[in-house]
Amino acid sequence: MGKYFFLVLCSLALFACSDGDLQIETIDFDSVSLQYCTAPVTTSKNILFKINDNEALILELQSGVLNKGVVGDTIVTESTVSSQSQVTYRIFSDDVSKNYFCDDIPTVDPVVIDEVEAEDGLVIIETYADTDGANFVHNISLSGISFVTGSGERITNLNISAFGEVTTAIP
Template sequence: MGNFLRVALLSCFVISCSDGDLQIETIDFDSVTVQSCDSPQPDTSNLLFKLNTSESLILELQSGALNNGVVGDTITTESAVPGQSKLTYRIFDDNVSTNYFCDDVPPVSPIVLDEIEAQDGLVIIETMANEDSTSFIHTISLSGVSFVTESGERITNLSINEFGEVTTAVPD
């Protein structure tokens, strides 16, 4: 009986030991403001990101996804992830700042501990002119986003439905 107990305890210890992999329980960026280095432009690709202490959610919109449309109309544009646009989740070893994305030469710190690209999803952009028709407001949301880690684990606890709003100027 004593040998059985030792083997059982040793088995529990071996099974419960971490192999050093990061365990991602949830990805929550709904309450975080969207940022960009430069003012977003229609008819070009745009890099938008959200920072949450030591995490980031990076959206690379395909060229033309921010479609200005016509003043008075609301238009909806869709962009597939990963085929047309790219959505990436990163975990850093320390707090990350806007400088990490916007400096010509990225800082050496913080270090990326893990990077996961979305394997499926849809970027939905609703565009309409503001009240005085001087700019277009693009409301960006995400639908059906699926992240899969290198070990094949699917991250399902996502709070990233509303990515945010960006504005572009109405052309002269």
């Protein structure tokens, strides 16, 4: 009888394993550099991203949000996620490079395993003129970003105080 009990217990242990659902425990891009394919402009949407091995955090800034500078002042602009700007988190099957986002013909590998779009939060942009007055410097941070995975898992209040810095020419 003990043998059968042990066999049933082992069988249950095998079938009780995860069904392969991906669980996102943390999203950490604080120490990763900001990248983009083309230099940000003030008149259209801008795609900025951070890559951390097989993960990417993608920010699509609303059109015109970088055109809020005033020479001599520091201006803070907010863009609401998901109605104005988009933040997307992706997990890939292998390490991903800038080429994945920038090549004219998208690569087949690595494959996107999971993608989650933020449902709430703010993109905060602090804009000021650089020391020679030729460019605006835009310091971008994320606050209160809230993701909900396909399985209903909520990852909330993601804050990245220094998402990155971009410059645009003063018009």
